[in-house]
Amino acid sequence: MADMIEIRGLNKYFGDLHVLKNINLTVKAGEKVVVIGPSGSGKSTLIRCVDWLEEPTTGEIIIDGQLVTKKNHLEMARKYSSMVFQQFNLYPNMTVLGNLTLAPIKLQKKSKEEANAAAMAALKRVGLAQKAGEYPQNLSGGQQQRVAIARAMCTKQPIILFDEPTSALDPEMIQEVLDVMIELAQENITMICVTHEMNFAKQVADRVLFMDDGQILEEGTPEHFFTNPQNPRCKDFLNKILH
């Protein structure tokens, strides 16, 4: 498989704070990568750098063989990646359908009919076709996040980045969102998912990364990762979170 995302020597500072320390990571096309780690470890910043929501201080992000730069990052985002946020970030002044069709119509220049059809197909997949005319604030958190995932599907980019997609949800709504993500993982989409949902990681991930203090300290297949972790901090973290 070809490399979809290549991160080389990535450093990110917030002022004096060194958040990402010389990260090197390659993700193949279609690969599902789950990133775990304590809060403040830099995992969100890492995927935000991939989408250029944070500009890398030094280092390179290469997507599909092309270097992402200050100049082309919007074009790259348009073409390659979409993001699902912890707080959903649906556009509250638009209906569910409007949320899903805005970018396809305005950026990808699709016709309204075409965009609507694609949006309805995506909504059916997340089980919310009947909510097309509803406004986000009238939906539950779980429903909003499913809409946000459908919005990411609509633009048909090969990469979807998930930034703690279930962390803001009530416990009973987490599974419905995970189910949608698991179903989506059947496709040949490259997924990087920052999450604390270990069962999701076991079920879906091709590779799990453990981050702490701005570094990737451990990586491997879920089997290796959950049964035989080597790094002491990773062992410690898994102990805390699994028991």
Added chain:
Amino acid sequence: MLEGLFDPRRWEITMAEMGSLWEGFGFTLQVVVAGLLLSLVLGTILGVFSTTRSRVLGIISRIYVEFFQNTPLPVQVFFYYMAGPRVLQMITGAESPVRISAFAIGALGVGLYHAAYVSEVIRTGIESVPRGQMEAALSQGFTRVQSYAYIILPQTFKVILPPLCNQALNLVKNTSVLALIAGGDLMYNADNFVSTYGYLQGYIMACVLYFIICFPLAMLVQWLERRSKRRPRAKNIPGITPEPAKEA
């Protein structure tokens, strides 16, 4: 002292002599429209300035707002009235000070003054939109300008409309400052009316006429406030949403 208030003859005369008051009313309305236009355009520009990432634009906006909010409007208007003609003389190189019409001074006076307040309304409106909205837009590949146009600014309307209308209302009342410089506005004409026909009827009628403009605006503010608090109802999209009766 107040017996004149119920004197039917006085009211008869008042009603017969309302012409000058209506004239002032018309003039005030013109100043309101021009001043409002100026304050909205300038205020929006300054408000957007203060939320961009540019420090220079932010500082320009800040200085403007603080200056106009912290000096009295009558002083500002007197200043335009006295200094304006000489400044224009300097700029144009005319031989004598350039006369500025009361209309121009009025529109400029309330326009510049309220632009500072409008700017603050626009700024708080934009700042009320969560950061995540811009991030969602950028992550989809919208440029900053597109994000403002399609996503951020439309979300501010609900928040800013009531305070904007409030500014319009204050602007109407503040045009009465023109009376200080012989402006020909409603207040000025009411003053003249009063000196001929007595103060009771004159000022009462002036109040009534200001009320005619302001009260609908106040009602509009209340309606907009109520509307902004309402939850949006699901929209019917023909061919896509289920029939309303089947709503689950």
